[in-house]
Amino acid sequence: MAKITVRNLTKRYGSATALNNVSLEIESGEFLVLLGPSGCGKTTLLRCLAGLETPDEGEIIIGDHVVFSSKNNTMVPPGKRNLGMVFQSYALWPHMSVRDNVKFGLDVLKTPKGVADERLDQVLDDVGLAHLDGRYPSELSGGQQQRVALARLLATQPPVFLMDEPLSNLDARLRMDMRVELKRFQSDTGATTVYVTHDQTEAMTMSTRVVVMKDGEIQQISPPDQLYRQPENTFVADFIGMPRINLVELDTVDGRGTCFSNGDIQIETGWAPGVQKVIIGARPEDITLSADLNTPGEDYQISAVLPNGPETIIQLMRGQTVMIVRVGHDTEFATNQTVKLSFKRQSLNIYDAQTGVLVTPPDIEVAKAG
Amino acid sequence: MSDISVPAHGLRSRLHRSATDPVNILMLLLLAVLAYLVLWPFIQLTIETLTWSQGDRRLSRDAVPGEFTWFHWLQATTGPLSTKVLYGPLINTMITGIVSTILALLAGGVLAWCVVRSDMPGKRWLQPILTLPYILPSFAIALAWETVFRSPKVGGQPGLFEALLGTAPPEWLSYGAVPISITLAIHYFPFAYLLVAGALATIDSQMEEGALISGAGRLMILRRITFPVVAPAFAAAFILTFGKTIGQFALPFLLGAPTQYHTVATMVYANLALGLDSMAFVLAIVLIAMSLVAIWFSNRFVGKKSRRFETISGKGFRSRTIALGAWRWPVFTAVALFSFTVGILPLILLGVQSVMLIDGFYGLENLTSHFWFGTSNPEIAFGEPGVLHNDIILGATWNTLKLAFISAVIASVVGLVIAYISVRRADNPLARALDQISFIPFLFPTIAFGAMYLTLFAEPVGPIPALYGTFTLLVLISVVSRLPYSVKTGVTAVTQIGKELEEAAELAGAGWGMRFRRIIMPLASSGVLSGMMVSFVGVMRELSLIILLITPSTRVLMTVGFGYAEEGLSQLSNALVLIVAVLTIIGELILMWIGKGKMARLRDKQS
Numbered sequence: 005m006a007k008i009t010v011r012n013l014t015k016r017y018g019s020a021t022a023l024n025n026v027s028l029e030i031e032s033g034e035f036l037v038l039l040g041p042s043g044c045g046k047t048t049l050l051r052c053l054a055g056l057e058t059p060d061e062g063e064i065i066i067g068d069h070v071v072f073s074s075k076n077n078t079m080v081p082p083g084k085r086n087l088g089m090v091f092q093s094y095a096l097w098p099h100m101s102v103r104d105n106v107k108f109g110l111d112v113l114k115t116p117k118g119v120a121d122e123r124l125d126q127v128l129d130d131v132g133l134a135h136l137d138g139r140y141p142s143e144l145s146g147g148q149q150q151r152v153a154l155a156r157l158l159a160t161q162p163p164v165f166l167m168d169e170p171l172s173n174l175d176a177r178l179r180m181d182m183r184v185e186l187k188r189f190q191s192d193t194g195a196t197t198v199y200v201t202h203d204q205t206e207a208m209t210m211s212t213r214v215v216v217m218k219d220g221e222i223q224q225i226s227p228p229d230q231l232y233r234q235p236e237n238t239f240v241a242d243f244i245g246m247p248r249i250n251l252v253e254l255d256t257v258d259g260r261g262t263c264f265s266n267g268d269i270q271i272e273t274g275w276a277p278g279v280q281k282v283i284i285g286a287r288p289e290d291i292t293l294s295a296d297l298n299t300p301g302e303d304y305q306i307s308a309v310l311p312n313g314p315e316t317i318i319q320l321m322r323g324q325t326v327m328i329v330r331v332g333h334d335t336e337f338a339t340n341q342t343v344k345l346s347f348k349r350q351s352l353n354i355y356d357a358q359t360g361v362l363v364t365p366p367d368i369e370v371a372k373a374g
Numbered sequence: 375m376s377d378i379s380v381p382a383h384g385l386r387s388r389l390h391r392s393a394t395d396p397v398n399i400l401m402l403l404l405l406a407v408l409a410y411l412v413l414w415p416f417i418q419l420t421i422e423t424l425t426w427s428q429g430d431r432r433l434s435r436d437a438v439p440g441e442f443t444w445f446h447w448l449q450a451t452t453g454p455l456s457t458k459v460l461y462g463p464l465i466n467t468m469i470t471g472i473v474s475t476i477l478a479l480l481a482g483g484v485l486a487w488c489v490v491r492s493d494m495p496g497k498r499w500l501q502p503i504l505t506l507p508y509i510l511p512s513f514a515i516a517l518a519w520e521t522v523f524r525s526p527k528v529g530g531q532p533g534l535f536e537a538l539l540g541t542a543p544p545e546w547l548s549y550g551a552v553p554i555s556i557t558l559a560i561h562y563f564p565f566a567y568l569l570v571a572g573a574l575a576t577i578d579s580q581m582e583e584g585a586l587i588s589g590a591g592r593l594m595i596l597r598r599i600t601f602p603v604v605a606p607a608f609a610a611a612f613i614l615t616f617g618k619t620i621g622q623f624a625l626p627f628l629l630g631a632p633t634q635y636h637t638v639a640t641m642v643y644a645n646l647a648l649g650l651d652s653m654a655f656v657l658a659i660v661l662i663a664m665s666l667v668a669i670w671f672s673n674r675f676v677g678k679k680s681r682r683f684e685t686i687s688g689k690g691f692r693s694r695t696i697a698l699g700a701w702r703w704p705v706f707t708a709v710a711l712f713s714f715t716v717g718i719l720p721l722i723l724l725g726v727q728s729v730m731l732i733d734g735f736y737g738l739e740n741l742t743s744h745f746w747f748g749t750s751n752p753e754i755a756f757g758e759p760g761v762l763h764n765d766i767i768l769g770a771t772w773n774t775l776k777l778a779f780i781s782a783v784i785a786s787v788v789g790l791v792i793a794y795i796s797v798r799r800a801d802n803p804l805a806r807a808l809d810q811i812s813f814i815p816f817l818f819p820t821i822a823f824g825a826m827y828l829t830l831f832a833e834p835v836g837p838i839p840a841l842y843g844t845f846t847l848l849v850l851i852s853v854v855s856r857l858p859y860s861v862k863t864g865v866t867a868v869t870q871i872g873k874e875l876e877e878a879a880e881l882a883g884a885g886w887g888m889r890f891r892r893i894i895m896p897l898a899s900s901g902v903l904s905g906m907m908v909s910f911v912g913v914m915r916e917l918s919l920i921i922l923l924i925t926p927s928t929r930v931l932m933t934v935g936f937g938y939a940e941e942g943l944s945q946l947s948n949a950l951v952l953i954v955a956v957l958t959i960i961g962e963l964i965l966m967w968i969g970k971g972k973m974a975r976l977r978d979k980q981s
């Protein structure tokens with residue numbers, strides 16, 4: 005329906021740069037999530053797409069239309085971009101009933117009354133608000149207000165949905181339910197969706213691809229599983245995953261450059277990353293513990309055992325080096341116990357300590373090339 | 375047996391506890407005092423209008439002092455003078471009230487939009503100037519108007535208008551409905567401005583952006599989103615401003631009385647001056663009724679709707695200013711010109727006029743500092759010495775500062791205590807009653823409130839001595855009239871102090887008095903202090919409230935200034951008003967400075 009292309013977009017507020025040379029292609033029908041810590045420019049990017057902010061440089065193409073171009077001085081106003089938006093605050097109009105809120109967009113399009121009414125009934129029914137259509141926004145619960153915002157978006161059937169942290173004002177349970185519903189509406193309509201959040205669970209569960217941002221720059225664009233398994237730099241590695249990934253800085257200890265150590269621990273990578281200093285990234289579930297001290301690996305001492313429902317998080321120390329490991333809930337490890345620890349070598353990610361960028365082993369590069 | 379005795383014991387101890395709870399005792403005490411100072415005066419005033427008084431023997435042969443009668447009400451509503459005394463002034467009050475309120479709201483609304491929602495330059499400088507006319511004593515603007523448009527046809531010297539243009543201004547421009555409405559509007563537009571600006575600042579600009587994305591044009595957004603959202607605030611501002619204008623006395627008196635143009639408020643004063651107390655009281659009640667009807671309207675039609683329209687705010691609130699583009703500087707120029715004309719020009723006019731030896735004759739040879747520094751000279755101004763040499767004025771200055779200070783301190787402390795009780799004991803109906811009683815003075819037009827106190831303390835009642843003519847009475851009425859504001863400030867302050875802070879002190883064994891002194895007062899102090907300063911300035915420039923209660927020994931600057939104006943000694947009254955203006959501006963500057971200090975401290979805390 006509508007593909008979105010963003011080229012070299014830069015947006016400054018005074019001397020501060022909110023977006024720095026951002027480029028991005030969003031496929032038609034895709035559910036793209038913009039993820040990143042607060043202040044990284046997610047909202048700014050979304051508002052640039054909507055036309056609510058005017059970028060300083062770059063180009064935005066939605067469908068077949070160039071809606072913004074700094075070169076040609078093109079700036080299509082928001083109302084002509086044919087998109088719908090859900091704001092973080094919902095921005096419902098407090099003086100209009102639920103029905104009037106939803107109807108506004110149809111009024112602007114001068115939809116004939118009969119058609120409009122039919123469409124309204126349909127949308128209100130879809131979001132489950134048919135029985136509340138006479139109420140005013142302040143008479144609704146947070147979840148219901150959220151649905152009104154959603155209905156407002158759905159009413160005019162735009163080919164592009166923009167959503168700015170639409171679930172952040174809801175409590176945890178409701179958020180879970182709404183995730184499912186949002187996803188359903190998106191796939192039913194097939195609208196190209198750009199969804200902003202700082203909640204990585206939301207990003208991982210809903211998206212087809214995730215864009216991780218930091219300080220106005222894109223760090224990585226990947227499908228969620230790849231984002232988790234193969235973060236392209238240490239920022240993304242550290243940002244994604246709960247509990248956090250283990251990142252340990254190590255030095256080469258041998259001539260071949262495959263064995264690294266920091267004095268406390270030593271790791272054999274099995275291939276040569278080609279740099280002097282590396283940071284290894286090991287997800288807590290990619291580490292194996294064994295009470296049997298005859299298994300291969302290094303000795304660690306358990307410093308804390310933190311049961312957490314279906315899993316248990318174990319904190320271990322070797323010298324000054326700390327590791328976090330995720331094991332099943334039925335573990336029998338105890339604090340102060342000494343255990344053997346080994347890494348699942350194929351799951352380790354290795355980063356150049358100087359640049360923080362992922363170094364990929366040769367066989368994967370071969371696989372990629374093939 | 376023991377089963378029963380335990381709860382009985384529990385109940386008794388609970389009763390005992392609540393009877394010895396200092397907060398409860400204080401609450402009952404305050405309720406009794408406020409009932410006497412707020413409710414009883416109104417009842418007393420009503421009774422006065424329904425009773426023959428000694429003076430009525432002049433008016434009617436049937437008068438039996440002390441007996442019940444409808445005489446005063448009948449005289450006001452159907453008597454031969456009813457048109458002159460009641461209906462005419464009533465219509466005039468409605469006209470000047472409504473016209474000035476509309477003007478004030480238009481100016482206030484447009485300015486609020488420019489300051490809050492547009493990217494007009496120079497906001498920081500314009501904002502204080504825009505609030506000046508409200509900070510100044512209300513009749514400063516009336517005096518300034520007179521300076522320009524005074525007409526010798528009515529008496530006195532020609533004004534600036536005639537001096538410059540050589541022809542007298544038309545009378546409708548000098549006195550009556552037009553100048554009263556305009557000057558009232560100038561005095562009250564900052565009030566409307568502040569109310570509307572407050573409402574505009576809470577608008578989430580994303581509400582407009584949502585409509586923008588739907589494809590709505592600027593006009594449609596203004597018409598369908600922005601206006602409806604601020605409409606309730608506008609309506610509330612209308613009622614509040616209207617309620618204030620109808621209680622104004624000095625301003626319509628100076629610009630209306632010379633041509634016998636009376637409002638209900640000036641009629642109250644005029645009747646009292648003639649010794650027709652009961653008639654004045656009837657008019658005071660009419661004035662109160664007008665105010666109540668207005669408030670009732672606002673609650674009935676605006677209150678409910680606006681509650682329904684409450685903007686919902688959550689995370690993600692944004693308030694963006696709208697770019698004026700090419701209009702930026704023209705808008706700035708217009709606003710700056712306007713603020714200069716209404717905020718600074720009147721002061722300059724008063725200043726210039728106060729150094730003119732012969733009023734209305736503008737020339738360098740006519741300059742004099744007599745009205746400021748001169749000693750008594752029988753040839754000028756009936757021998758009145760200049761304001762800085764005048765014992766009456768020095769005494770009045772001292773009285774003014776004393777009254778403003780004492781009233782502000784008492785009002786703030788009492789306001790804080792009442793606020794504390796109403797916040798912390800919100801589930802106690804008596805606490806709610808206390809909160810409501812403290813708000814009632816807000817509903818009384820100030821001159822009517824003054825009239826009430828005239829009757830209340832005329833004679834000793836039980837242990838309470840007659841207070842008429844005393845300074846204490848002025849303090850009492852000033853404190854009570856400030857309570858609605860100081861309680862509101864207090865509620866804001868107390869609400870922000872978590873209950874746990876106090877509970878922690880309670881666990882440490884601190885009694886209520888100690889908690890209030892050591893926890894509540896210090897934490898509420900910055901808010902209460904700025905509230906105190908607002909009250910200080912407010913009392914200092916108050917005239918309508920106390921004009922009826924002043925005697926020669928309790929004169930304050932405003933009443934002396936008004937007296938001079940009434941006698942036509944305009945240079946002296948202008949000089950006096952300027953003194954009050956300077957004092958209030960200093961007060962406001964201190965207030966801004968306190969406010970900044972608070973901001974700075976908050977910032978420190980956050981970083």
Ligand SMILES: Nc1ncnc2c1ncn2[C@@H]1O[C@H](COP(=O)(O)OP(=O)(O)O)[C@@H](O)[C@H]1O
Nearest residue numbers: 017021022040041042043044045046047048049
């Ligand atoms: N209207 C504005 N004026 C000035 N700075 C802004 C404005 N809007 C956003 N910024 C700045 O731009 C950066 C990105 O903001 P935003 O896009 O809102 O972040 P996010 O949505 O990722 O939390 C922040 O540093 C923010 O302070």
Ligand SMILES: [Mg+2]
Nearest residue numbers: 043046047048
């Ligand atoms: Mg944001």
